[in-house]
Amino acid sequence: MTIEVSRLNNGFTVATDRMDHVETAAVGVWVGIGARHETPQLNGVSHMLEHMAFKGTARRSAQEIVNQVESVGGQINAYTSRENTAYYLRVLAVDVGLAVDILADILQNSTFEAEELERERAVILQEIGQCTDTPDDLIFDQFQETAYPDQAIGRSILGTADNVRSLDRAALDGYMRGNYGADRMVLAASGKVDHGKILRLAEDAFGALAASDVPAPEPAAYRGGQHAEQRDLEQLHLVLGFDGLAYQDPDFYTMSVLSSVLGGGMSSRLFQEVRERRGLVYSIYTFNTAYQDGGLFGLYAGTGADQVGELMPVVMEQLFSIGDTVSSEEIDRVKAQLRAGLLMALENTRARAERLGQHLLIFGRPIPVEEIVERIDAVDAAAIGRLANRVFAGVPTLAALGPVGPLDRLAGWTARPNAAE
């Protein structure tokens, strides 16, 4: 096993995944805080914090942060999701110390200066504009809001433009101090790294950080429904989904297999039926998003206004029939795809650090690849049948953006085929 995990006295986790034959390392901090921890008034603060973490600390100006990283050929990046925020670097192996020092600095000593904050508001407003102009991004926000209406987990990660304009230094500082506790943070490093060295660096840099006292977010309450936005586009962009599974659900890996059989590759049912046999789309794929206490299964398709009437019944029929018709050949193929995908990801420092950080936040331990493979291998047609019947019996969520046409068509699109017969 190449993975080692340690915990500091304050609850901060340090994990490494050593790869002997590379010359670089990926080092990041995964924080168990994201958009679903926000009140409506603070919606967008997690993401704004992620931006402002790069805008200067007590020891480094914004420009010094990027100059120090890039002058050794490193790359620094970050993302915010509904449950997590991550900050990570890719560096040459000799620069791992710098990487840990910068992560510790931006996560504990950020100053959120007024002038920097004003400029970053403008940048984030441009980011919102870019998302709004990209139909196959925006549709996912509309889908999420429809699946989880009036809930933090349903709101946009970027936040509202009003919030982006008004959130102030005190809000950012308070949110970081209140939520970025040692017990909610995992430093994960993979590549040419030495656990003992990383542990010492982390003790020095994060050892004094206090724990947090973050209340559990409100439970995810899936509701579903329909949302349509008429827009003058070439394609009608659709996301259709159902209530899915939490990380801890015993059927979590069954859902992975089910999702891949339906829309995980070029041999999947939806790709074959909708694109290859009927030519109705260029893009169609499923997704399977898990949270601590819920999840979403769904699919994206981009089609023409004239094609949607053929597409939707075909898609629904694939979903509703899969439980009774999935074959052992399809299941075996998907298992081979998932196994090979795990092996291929093992060759990537960034993917290994990401998996390690995520697993420690979610499960409190690294999940060995062998264990994942074993659980995938245990999935059979009966389990898929039970899960499909459970998931697709639920209320669908449908978001549509583009030449939607008369809105009363939407309800018919998600009806069970032949339901009247």
Add this chain to the structure above:
Amino acid sequence: MTIEVSRLNNGFTVATDRMDHVETAAVGVWVGIGARHETPQLNGVSHMLEHMAFKGTARRSAQEIVNQVESVGGQINAYTSRENTAYYLRVLAVDVGLAVDILADILQNSTFEAEELERERAVILQEIGQCTDTPDDLIFDQFQETAYPDQAIGRSILGTADNVRSLDRAALDGYMRGNYGADRMVLAASGKVDHGKILRLAEDAFGALAASDVPAPEPAAYRGGQHAEQRDLEQLHLVLGFDGLAYQDPDFYTMSVLSSVLGGGMSSRLFQEVRERRGLVYSIYTFNTAYQDGGLFGLYAGTGADQVGELMPVVMEQLFSIGDTVSSEEIDRVKAQLRAGLLMALENTRARAERLGQHLLIFGRPIPVEEIVERIDAVDAAAIGRLANRVFAGVPTLAALGPVGPLDRLAGWTARPNAAE
């Protein structure tokens, strides 16, 4: 050196890049044919051929192709560019033989059946629709057409919708037989591969392929100018560029450094000045595209209608001043970034196969990383100054998509700052 290159009697090139510590391989065929080899009547045929190569051969149906690949956990993909078309797989090491067999089959025995062709037309029309709906994709087509008007190299890779509707089996078959000659093809494999074994597989599978007799495409004649499309979007999407450098240009690596100093990372001049100091954009970056006989240097920015009046003079000032003001600190930082990027790419089977295939098509030999590093290290401020003066003295190309406003503003946007003073 881990790279080995062989040539078959018919001119077909076989190249491998062995990585001892991985369990997978990337295997592909890079073909020196792309959209710039097309007549106006055939515009889009290279890309349609790339799609149709997956739609069945004398030995395999379309579904058998993807099933055989995905049932061993492999991934198959392809892309078309202006000068090349590439087909590649990622597979476990034991499946390299299957990968070569499938590549050989789809590149020599495709049948282009009428029914499959009709369906694939519809898929490509959806792909065109998706591109049209994605402003930061579409703007690059508009930029290319404006830089190279009325030339094959300026036309869209996807082709016109009319061509996609009308190109027939004979056109596809003729284009493949006429252009996919052994002398224009490179099989490149990286990862856990054995050169002798790959060579034997390639001899069996590609040894009987004839050479082609492809006339050189019309020379790339950069012209430049302006193109604006008014569209109701949140952001004004801009691509600004200049006549750039061919692969063989002695200043090719000087251009890489110049491009990175201007817009290659978060410490770059444009990112710092336009985003970090002024908050005018979320995305701004430069690109540096080379062809056999020309190239394009350019930048993308997405901004607001109210911000463009501030953005454009700042951008132009950065371009026009870089030649006289670039510092040794900036140059050293960019060299470190480029060196580290080369090292990081060495860890990726796909990136190594891609580089190998491209180098053999373009230069007829693999360029060792050490040679690239040496040439990057040789770049100095004087070389950048000379190149910047040469490039930015040329006619600019500006494409704008979004809330453009009165079109007579555009000409002013690319004027030399303070030109009247």
